[in-house]
Amino acid sequence: MRIEVWAPDGVPEVVAGDDLAGLVLAALADGAGGTGLADGDVVSVTSKVVSKAEGRTREGDREAAIDEESVRLVARRGATRIVRHRLGLTMAAAGVDASNVAAGSIVLLPLDPDASARSLRREIHARSGVNVGVIVTDTAGRAWREGQTDIAIGAAGLLVAEDFAGRTDPYGNQLAVTLPAVADELAGAAELAQGKLTGRPVAVVRGRTDLVLPPGEDGPGAASLVRADGHDLFGWGAREAVVRALAGVAADRRPFGAPVPEDELRAALGRLPDRSDRTAVEAVCFAHGWQVDAWESDVVFRVSPATT
Structure with missing residues (x-):
């Protein structure tokens, strides 16, 4: 060869x-x-x-162009944004580039x-x-x-x-x-x-x-x-995943993936130091594709797979 x-x-x-x-x-x-x-x-x-x-190629604001080319934010560290591009690619700054181009111009x-x-x-x-x-x-x-x-x-x-x-x-x-x-x-x-x-x-x-x-x-x-959104093991950045799970907004479910098997959810809930902490329980369920339907006591609750 x-x-x-x-x-x-x-x-x-x-x-x-x-x-x-x-x-x-x-x-x-x-x-x-x-x-x-x-x-x-x-x-x-x-x-x-x-x-x-x-x-x-066009003149204009690079940050605005990143917004236009992005489907959603994946992770942010200071001014650096990792986003899911409209093509499905996960990349920094949505591929918007200001190098090897005339000053003041950007290339999409x-x-x-x-x-x-x-x-x-x-x-x-x-x-x-x-x-x-x-x-x-x-x-x-x-x-x-x-x-x-x-x-x-x-x-x-x-x-x-x-x-x-x-x-x-x-x-x-x-x-x-x-x-x-x-x-x-x-x-x-x-x-x-x-x-x-x-x-x-x-x-x-x-x-x-x-x-x-x-x-x-x-x-x-x-x-x-390109992996479909929700099929990637790292659909959110580490910090973003914590915030999204705690916020529990339905639109944020897809990047976490499909609902896991119930035994996997139980194992994850078993790692919580306090299962009476409803906020923590709901966040863990959300991140694993489940939702809490009802609380029956401090440590007894009913859950079901969530739908997106």
Whole structure:
């Protein structure tokens, strides 16, 4: 197995209405009349240049733009906001970026990164005859880890994940939940060649032709990697989860997930130092998808699964 990654210099500043496919092909041209691409390559483009070409750059208040692009707050630490973006992505500042853009301007994420990837893939194939996969990338932080890495927020013509569930390893152990997010791994590899301050928004990853789909098959897109709200174990930040559970507002239930089995709820309630504390009991029930229907004494109450 050998993987090659390269990112060309010379991509001009992209503005609204630019022919992105033309710019990509020109940047990758091999100088001998060829495209520099081969069937099975994966072309990676940053969301920044896609957004610029699609007119997603504007002047204005960054904080207001974050509000517009966010579905809900996940966590806040001082001025830093982690939000659930309208695309389902959980990220800092809703992906609103003020870097690599004219002072006073901001760039929003593409309206539909998967659609952007599909369009770019079709144009590359139509103009060059080469069948490639395309990913649109953006930078994201990681829970439990310092620093950031690039992920695929859009994809076309590509298997975005490899499902190993049900297979056996060389020792005969059956794999249960192994699902490498290969689109994100490709995005991270591309970023190593692109860099952050070098003006190289396009990269090619070669060597994983097995992941690239035939022409006309775009695959599930990067949206398929986004967990549905309520399916994530960390739907709220630690502090926010405490406050939301105590407040008990019905609209805040979904990120806590579906109601747990009754024995799991009982175990959680059993950890309370004082089960006569109605506020604590109701908060624990709320966080576990249940609700208190009635109190019959200081320590006896009736509960039922809550509905959202």
